[in-house]
Amino acid sequence: MTGAVAVADDPAAPMSRAKTNIVFGTIVLGMLMAALDQTIVSTALPTIVADLGGAGHMAWLVTSYLLAEAVATALAGKLGDLFGRKLVFQISGLIFIVGSMVAGLAGGMLLLVVARGIQGFGAGGLMVTSMALIADIIPLRQRGKYQGALGAVFGVTTVIGPTLGGLFTDHASWRWCFYVNVPVAVLMIALAARTIPRVRAAAKPIIDYAGIGLVALGVSCLILGLEWGGEQYAWGSSMIIGLFVAAAILLGAFVAVELRAGEPMLPMGLFRSRVFTVCSVLSFIVGFAMLGSMTYLPAYLQYVDGVSATMSGVRTLPLVAGLLATSILSGQVVGKTGRYRYFPIAGTLVMAIGLYLMSTMGRTTGVWLESLYMLVLGLGIGSAMQVLTIVVQNTVPYTQLGTATSGVTFFRTLGSAFGTAIFGTLYSNEIGPNLTDALTRVRVVAPEVAVDPQALRALPAEQSAPIIDAYTTSIDHVFFWVVPVALAGFVVAWFLPEVPLRDSARAGADDVGEGFSVPDSPDRLVQLERAVAAAMRKARDEQPIGPRILADADSDLTPGEAWALGQVYLRDRITGDATLAAIARAHHLPDEVIEPIYDQVGAEGYLSREGKRLRLTDFGAAELDRIKAAWRRWLDSRLDDWNAADPTDRALLDQALTNIATKLLEDQAREEESVPA
Structure with a gap:
């Protein structure tokens, strides 16, 4: 397996600190938009459904984005080597603009789902090339600091997205969740054209188009089957069975292709490592719980507690606070002691407890108690999330280091997509019958009022109570049935072996930016340079x-x-x-x-x-x-x-x-x- 080394098309003098910071700011804009749009729509979902209808497609507004992002993440690094990272960064920004404009102008749920997929494809390219550009333009000894900062931007913007989405929804329109990207992306592309040096690969990479295409189609069929099953089609229908069979065939073909590919997207040999296998499963589960819960929590808060879209974002901050707190704490402990095994074990157990507690929430649950339950879930996610990438980088052969790092991130993104889809399926299968039953008992309320949180809040208590209870039961059902997934993660985490951490891994462990598993470059040289930068930071302190x-x-x-x-x-x-x-x-x-x-x-x-x-x-x-x-x-x-x-x-x-x-x-x-x- 060979790696492409980046070289400048037009070698120039080293950049000044001021120009370096301008270039970094440009890259941050790309990461910021891509990360924000993972979660910015979560608080707007109830309003979007009230405006466009199509409640059954609600989860796809997040899932389509994540699926397209996962595919682009696998492609963008290689395309950057082939055509130059600056060009791929700018084209990804242009794709993101097109997706944002179409999403903002969408007059129906189906078009909005397609637009979100376009956005996600652009976002995946932005995130991967952002990390690769840092490796190209930042001096080696400063690189860890900038990469850590970029990781922190990714993490923080991902979790504050719901609040910003609520602000746009309440004070402008949900469409501004998408329109706002356009001027920012135009500025980013213009700055990139003027400031980012052209960098290309010295050798043309081999791109595993077949593997990427097969896994994208296979996962899409599987998620479609899970999403449509029991809602638009019966579970035993030919459509659902056909989707599951197609998914099995496509994913089987993916494995066969990867076993023969010159540079596979995901080398099957990695799964011979127990560490990689366990960390991939846990990354999937963490992504499943985090994005799934953050997508449906705002809906619960708006429908059941009657808060505004903005406040539903603010009310999720305890989950964010818990996530950040244990991410930082676990990183500090791992950095000082080198011991990591019990963080995923404890984290998945606490996640399960948090999800169970949230499944007990109802119309009479107090704000402080709800906040405590969210905090517990956040503490669990943060504990499990921080160490997984570090552990994988510590154990795989160096020739597969970049691919393994990207693989763990890929599984986390897939987990997020599956989590949102399965949360959506559980929700859709419950809310239809529950809402129909509630409206039967409250005959004076029209269906369009029942799906609009603002209109629902304006109803008298005796009319709104059965409808609110329908939403409570449906969303509690979702949280309850995700508890077994977290418990499965708890069991899997016990199989994670404890091995001594390398100095370079420990040196990077206490950087909060590492904890968010930013989609990273699969280039092995980039990964080594990150380790070198961490080692030099540690040595410089001595x-x-x-x-x-x-x-x-x-x-x-x-x-x-x-x-x-x-x-x-x-x-x-x-x-x-x-x-x-x-x-x-x-x-x-x-x-x-x-x-x-x-x-x-x-x-x-x-x-x-x-x-x-x-x-x-x-x-x-x-x-x-x-x-x-x-x-x-x-x-x-x-x-x-x-x-x-x-x-x-x-x-x-x-x-x-x-x-x-x-x-x-x-x-x-x-x-x-x-x-x-």
């Missing part, structure tokens, strides 16, 4: 790295001299423009500032001049090779446990470390400001 490297290389060079030689090597190798003026310009310095150090290394025999061009002498090249080798030894010692004992793994890591060591020469020198005055 003592400066540069002097240790020079001492290990037994070099007589000063940090400034090593920096000067490194600049000549890098520019000669990458741009062919190793001149004093080019180096000074790249660092926004006058030539006179750095000229003395080049005179000095020239006098010592490390450097020669051919006109304006600087060249390393054989003596200088040998000295720099010793420093690079020392960098490589230092990294190898910090990351040795990433490659286990696999010779292929080892060779791949050696190659990656050699490439990274040259980058680190520049990053180390610039960050320590070792350019002499």
Whole structure:
């Protein structure tokens, strides 16, 4: 299996801090929109149903988005390698704009579901290329900080989406949940065109189109069968049986294709690892519980408690607070102790308790008690969610590291889609008969009033009570029947083995951004660079790295001299423009500032001049090779446990470390400001 290394189409000087922050802000806009739209519609769902009808399709407004996002997540990384990540980022933004416009203008539920699928496809591309662009443009030693921040943006915007959706629904229109994306996305595309450098892959990747297509169709058939069963078609009907049979055939074909593919989307060999299998199942269950519950909680709060769309988003904040609290706490504990196994065990059990408690809520349940139940569910989800990606990165062979990381995230996204669909099926199968029975008893209430939360709140208590009880019974039924899923996760979690965490995994464990399983690049080099950045952050807290490297290389060079030689090597190798003026310009310095150090290394025999061009002498090249080798030894010692004992793994890591060591020469020198005055 080979990996594509990203290279610039038009190599340029290192970006200034200000430009780096502008580029990062542009990438954040893409992540923000994509993450928000996973949950922003949840508080608007009752109003959308009242406006457009089609209550049976309500869950598909979330499911279609998540399914399309999962497919795009699998495709976008490879397409970025093939056509350039900047182009894929911009096209994904354009697709997202089209989906948002169609969703905002939709006059029927079916068109809105299709538009949400278009949005989801654009969102998947935005999220994956966002993470890959960070790896392309941010210096290695700063990368962990930026990736963690992007992960935190993903997590926070995902969970505050319901509140924002409620604000738009109450104070403008539910359509503004979609319209608001258009100006933001246009700004993002314009900024990307001006600020993000063009990056392409040095080698064309192999894209597993067959595998991606088969799993997308197979999962779609399975979810359609679950969604339509018992609602639009009887469970024993030819349509439902046909969908399940088609799903089985398509998913079986997917497994067969993956066993033979050159670069499979999901290598079947990963499932020989008990850690990967358990973490994938748990990721599925966590996604199932989190998105499913967050989709139907606002509906409960609006129909049963009679709160506005905005307040239904605000009232879900205890769930968010619990999720964030245990995500941060578990990360801190894992980072300090390296022990992780009992967090998924405890988390899934607490999730089950939280779901059961929420299934007991009713018209007479107090606000504080409801908030406590939501908090319990959030505490469980956060405890189980944080460690799963870290554990997988700790155990799989390095050659499959990126694919395994993406695989766990893929299962979480699928879990979210299945959770929303199954929650929707349970809800739809209950609400129809319950609402019909309630309306039979309250003959003066029209059906269109019963599905509109605002109109329902305006009814006298004796008329609204049976209808509210119908909603209570239906949504409580949903939460109750998800309890066995959480308990299944509790049983599965006991099979998760405890293995010692690598230093790099522990160094990243206490970053809250890691806990939200952001769709990540499947590029193995990107994954290694994240580990390197984490290791360097940890080492930097102990003592400066540069002097240790020079001492290990037994070099007589000063940090400034090593920096000067490194600049000549890098520019000669990458741009062919190793001149004093080019180096000074790249660092926004006058030539006179750095000229003395080049005179000095020239006098010592490390450097020669051919006109304006600087060249390393054989003596200088040998000295720099010793420093690079020392960098490589230092990294190898910090990351040795990433490659286990696999010779292929080892060779791949050696190659990656050699490439990274040259980058680190520049990053180390610039960050320590070792350019002499």
